[in-house]
Amino acid sequence: MQLLDGKETSRQIREEIAAEVAAMKERGERPPHLAAILVGHDGGSETYVAAKIKGCAECGFKSTLVRFEDDVTEERLLEEIEKMNADPELDGFIVQLPLPKHINERRITEAIDWRKDVDGFHPVNVGRLSIGLPGFRSATPAGIMDLLERAGIKTKGMHAVVLGRSNIVGKPVASLLMQKSEPGDCTVTVCHSSTRNIKEICRQADLIIAALGSPGFVTEDMVKEGAVVVDVGTTRVPDATRKSGWRLRGDVDFDAVAPKCSWITPVPGGVGPMTIVSLLKNTLLARRGGVFE
Amino acid sequence: MQLLDGKETSRQIREEIAAEVAAMKERGERPPHLAAILVGHDGGSETYVAAKIKGCAECGFKSTLVRFEDDVTEERLLEEIEKMNADPELDGFIVQLPLPKHINERRITEAIDWRKDVDGFHPVNVGRLSIGLPGFRSATPAGIMDLLERAGIKTKGMHAVVLGRSNIVGKPVASLLMQKSEPGDCTVTVCHSSTRNIKEICRQADLIIAALGSPGFVTEDMVKEGAVVVDVGTTRVPDATRKSGWRLRGDVDFDAVAPKCSWITPVPGGVGPMTIVSLLKNTLLARRGGVFE
Numbered sequence: 156m157q158l159l160d161g162k163e164t165s166r167q168i169r170e171e172i173a174a175e176v177a178a179m180k181e182r183g184e185r186p187p188h189l190a191a192i193l194v195g196h197d198g199g200s201e202t203y204v205a206a207k208i209k210g211c212a213e214c215g216f217k218s219t220l221v222r223f224e225d226d227v228t229e230e231r232l233l234e235e236i237e238k239m240n241a242d243p244e245l246d247g248f249i250v251q252l253p254l255p256k257h258i259n260e261r262r263i264t265e266a267i268d269w270r271k272d273v274d275g276f277h278p279v280n281v282g283r284l285s286i287g288l289p290g291f292r293s294a295t296p297a298g299i300m301d302l303l304e305r306a307g308i309k310t311k312g313m314h315a316v317v318l319g320r321s322n323i324v325g326k327p328v329a330s331l332l333m334q335k336s337e338p339g340d341c342t343v344t345v346c347h348s349s350t351r352n353i354k355e356i357c358r359q360a361d362l363i364i365a366a367l368g369s370p371g372f373v374t375e376d377m378v379k380e381g382a383v384v385v386d387v388g389t390t391r392v393p394d395a396t397r398k399s400g401w402r403l404r405g406d407v408d409f410d411a412v413a414p415k416c417s418w419i420t421p422v423p424g425g426v427g428p429m430t431i432v433s434l435l436k437n438t439l440l441a442r443r444g445g446v447f448e
Numbered sequence: 449m450q451l452l453d454g455k456e457t458s459r460q461i462r463e464e465i466a467a468e469v470a471a472m473k474e475r476g477e478r479p480p481h482l483a484a485i486l487v488g489h490d491g492g493s494e495t496y497v498a499a500k501i502k503g504c505a506e507c508g509f510k511s512t513l514v515r516f517e518d519d520v521t522e523e524r525l526l527e528e529i530e531k532m533n534a535d536p537e538l539d540g541f542i543v544q545l546p547l548p549k550h551i552n553e554r555r556i557t558e559a560i561d562w563r564k565d566v567d568g569f570h571p572v573n574v575g576r577l578s579i580g581l582p583g584f585r586s587a588t589p590a591g592i593m594d595l596l597e598r599a600g601i602k603t604k605g606m607h608a609v610v611l612g613r614s615n616i617v618g619k620p621v622a623s624l625l626m627q628k629s630e631p632g633d634c635t636v637t638v639c640h641s642s643t644r645n646i647k648e649i650c651r652q653a654d655l656i657i658a659a660l661g662s663p664g665f666v667t668e669d670m671v672k673e674g675a676v677v678v679d680v681g682t683t684r685v686p687d688a689t690r691k692s693g694w695r696l697r698g699d700v701d702f703d704a705v706a707p708k709c710s711w712i713t714p715v716p717g718g719v720g721p722m723t724i725v726s727l728l729k730n731t732l733l734a735r736r737g738g739v740f741e
Contacts, residue, residue, distance in 0.1 A: 283571045344638075
């Protein structure tokens with residue numbers, strides 16, 4: 156069993172990005188510029204946005220954080236998005252989700268110019284990913300593909316079983332895995348809450364992508380000897396031994412499953428660190444302008 | 449075994465559309481208006497476009513056919529598309545594919561305003577379909593879903609196996625089948641040229657969608673007793689007994705497979721007739737304007 160080490164892989168990719176940005180600056184070019192819009196003071200959102208800003212700094216990007224209070228109007232947010240869409244010195248931006256109930260998330264997401272939608276949530280980017288056209292791949296699925304590729308795992312012909320059909324992980328990762336590309340070119344099965352024989356289907360998998368948000372769901376009896384297991388779950392579970400009172404737990408029963416795997420991601424330190432680095436990669440792509448032909 | 453009769457189902461839907469259009473006209477409203485751009489004189493394209501125009505007439509739509517010769521420039525086509533995008537009395541239009549080699553099909557498809565893209569090929573419509581937002585569903589996948597729904601087949605929890613990953617059938621029908629909707633809510637497996645154990649996977653299927661373009665590919669030993677089989681293949685094979693010298697053959701070995709099925713589509717008369725009626729449904733939706741919120 157080998158670890159799919161997202162911490163180390165993301166560090167390598169960050170270094171490569173930083174080297175490219177340093178070369179840009181040496182040539183007198185403007186570095187990539189990422190902006191984030193943060194509404195309110197949700198703990199999780201604060202943490203994610205802070206990590207994104209920190210990632211920008213590590214890679215030499217310019218970053219801008221625009222904050223609004225919880226009672227901001229949708230109109231005011233749309234105004235800010237229009238400003239960012241029009242700013243020629245801003246390459247990409249994100250609106251940190253979730254948003255307060257009185258704001259229509261869909262309208263906000265669709266208001267972002269897809270050429271600056273480095274989160275990859277805009278329908279144009281979702282569609283381009285499905286068709287196999289260049290575009291911004293959403294961060295978690297893209298991070299998973301990079302993790303597989305950097306580990307040298309040849310996925311062609313593998314049977315990939317995706318657990319979960321969310322718009323931000325399950326569906327787009329299924330799309331990427333079925334493309335005729337490497338990594339990719341998998342037979343892909345998408346399972347979810349209405350799937351009848353999920354254990355039996357998982358046992359056929361050469362590659363399992365677990366993205367249900369259900370701690371410890373994937374047990375030893377569901378995994379074939381030699382399978383590759385990617386755990387996208389990050390649920391906070393109580394842990395009295397920690398100062399915080401909680402720890403992150405994945406969708407996979409790691410201790411029991413790991414001995415059967417050829418490769419497996421730990422939680423934390425697997426998919427998580429890859430997500431932010433994918434956002435930085437998208438921003439660099441946006442700066443290069445090459446994604447839009 | 450029961451036939452999934454696309455000819456009869458499409459006739460019913462056409463009647464419903466015609467009744468709605470007749471009521472529109474009685475209220476003094478403009479009927480739906482579909483335009484088609486046809487380049488060159490390809491036999492297949494001529495036939496398809498003629499059938500679409502005929503469908504419009506049967507439903508009381510206004511239709512417009514704009515023809516160009518094979519040597520039309522991309523610029524001239526884009527100009528025509530811009531004109532159609534801007535025409536407030538035109539609800540939807542299609543550019544019949546394939547186009548001559550010197551024309552960039554992708555650029556043409558993306559130039560169409562997605563609000564008039566009744567073929568559902570624009571990345572925005574592909575993305576909206578994947579996310580589960582309202583939009584134009586591409587004609588063949590939408591026709592398949594209608595056929596299942598009208599037959600009263602409850603697909604929730606079924607294991608659907610899609611053979612083929614094309615952008616116009618395999619991928620979008622997989623997207624529709626995995627949505628939490630009825631029909632839909634299936635466990636979905638997408639198989640293709642790199643799939644290793646396609647027979648074994650098919651034998652697990654409660655629902656098979658065959659869209660490979662490989663005549664007679666699905667044989668009796670690949671189908672579980674009681675399965676639903678939808679055949680999207682329409683390959684012309686030589687047939688000396690016909691005046692034309694050919695007949696249409698599906699991807700399924702119908703005679704051997706049919707006795708095992710609960711439902712099966714014939715070829716011709718299954719998915720084919722549903723495709724045009726889906727285009728008409730999309731045009732009616734566009735006329736109503738309700739798809740765009």
